[in-house]
Amino acid sequence: GIQVEQSPPDLILQEGANSTLRCNFSDSVNNLQWFHQNPWGQLINLFYIPSGTKQNGRLSATTVATERYSLLYISSSQTTDSGVYFCAVETDSWGKLQFGAGTQVVVTP
Amino acid sequence: GAVVSQHPSRVICKSGTSVKIECRSLDFQATTMFWYRQFPKKSLMLMATSNEGSKATYEQGVEKDKFLINHASLTLSTLTVTSAHPEDSSFYICSARVWGLSYEQYFGPGTRLTVT
Numbered sequence: 001g002i003q004v005e006q007s008p009p010d011l012i013l014q015e016g017a018n019s020t021l022r023c024n025f026s027d028s029v030n031n032l033q034w035f036h037q038n039p040w041g042q043l044i045n046l047f048y049i050p051s052g053t054k055q056n057g058r059l060s061a062t063t064v065a066t067e068r069y070s071l072l073y074i075s076s077s078q079t080t081d082s083g084v085y086f087c088a089v090e091t092d093s094w095g096k097l098q099f100g101a102g103t104q105v106v107v108t109p
Numbered sequence: 110g111a112v113v114s115q116h117p118s119r120v121i122c123k124s125g126t127s128v129k130i131e132c133r134s135l136d137f138q139a140t141t142m143f144w145y146r147q148f149p150k151k152s153l154m155l156m157a158t159s160n161e162g163s164k165a166t167y168e169q170g171v172e173k174d175k176f177l178i179n180h181a182s183l184t185l186s187t188l189t190v191t192s193a194h195p196e197d198s199s200f201y202i203c204s205a206r207v208w209g210l211s212y213e214q215y216f217g218p219g220t221r222l223t224v225t
Contacts, residue, residue, distance in 0.1 A: 031212060041147075041200055043216040086152065094141055094160075095206040097214060099152045 002027045002091050006100035013077045013107045021072040021103045023087035031090040032063050033097070034072050038083050046072070046085075077107045111137050113205050115217035122193055123225055130188045130220045132203030138183035139205035143214070144176075147200040159186045193224045 003026040013019055023032070034046040047054050047061040049070065054061050058077075063070040074081055084104050088097040112135040122128050132142055140161050145153040157178050158166045165178035175197075177189040186205075190197050202219040206212055 033214065035216070041202070041219040041221075043153075043202070043204075045213065045215060048213040088153075090212070094158055094166075095212055095214060096143070096155060096158060097153075097204075098155075101152050 002029065002089060002098050004087065004089055004098050004100040006085075006087060006103050008103060009101065010104045011106070013074075013081075013105065015077060015079060015107055015109050017077050017107075018073070018075045019077060019105070021074070021085055021087075021105075023070045023072070023100055025068050025070075025089050028065065028068070029089040029091065030093070032070050033088050033090075034061055034070070035086045035088065036081075036083050037086060037102070043086070074105075077105075079107045079109055081105060082107045111205070111207050111213075111215040113203065113215050113217040115203055115220050117220060118218060119221045119223075121223045121225060124194055125192055127189055127191045128193055128222060130190075130201055130203075130222075132186045132188070132205070132217050134184045134205045134215075137205070137207055139186075139207070140183060141206045142180060142186040143204045143206075144178060144186075144188050145202045145204065147202060147219075149200075153202060156188075190222065193222070195224045198222055198224045 005024045031050040035043040049063045051065045060073045084102040086102045088099045116131045142159040144156045159180040180186040204214045204216045
């Protein structure tokens with residue numbers, strides 16, 4: 001099956017810093033989504049981005065499907081950005097998602 | 110935006126009993142829903158794909174007689190953990206796929222199951 005690798009596994013940031021999270025996948029995919037899992041376990045949709053670049057406030061994402069990777073940028077990080085960030089790729093026409101292991105982000109005041 | 114709810118959010122049960130978890134799409138119809146399991150500090154593992162009006166499709170290694178899935182309507186899927194044991198304790202999360210211009214998935218808030 002498709003392998004999804006996220007890096008780095010852990011990230012500690014000072015409030016106000018910028019960061020880049022990476023997601024590599026081993027085969028072509030139908031779609032890709034980025035999620036933020038908050039401390040209560042809820043997955044929050046960040047981006048649905050099979051290709052191209054999208055921006056939403058301080059967050060932006062770029063997927064280069066031909067090179068099988070996606071990047072999530074966090075700018076001017078805030079403590080509320082803490083949590084686990086997952087990328088997930090869609091592996092079949094039914095919409096099955098294969099998740100990466102996640103990046104644990106801690107933003108300190 | 111699309112909202113998915115789960116009930117209960119937290120349940121504690123005794124070993125040998127069965128527990129039912131409900132997953133509802135509140136503002137859209139979901140012909141396909143998914144059930145995931147997440148262990149502490151781990152990623153989400155897909156357990157099964159639930160299609161309205163038909164039998165669920167289980168991932169390799171998931172016992173279909175242990176984890177019964179029913180998708181009786183376009184807005185409701187249920188997961189029943191039968192004869193639960195402590196090793197079934199976990200965080201269970203459902204998702205629903207929105208069909209249309211995009212096929213984005215939205216996730217419920219999760220159900221934390223503890224089997225004593």
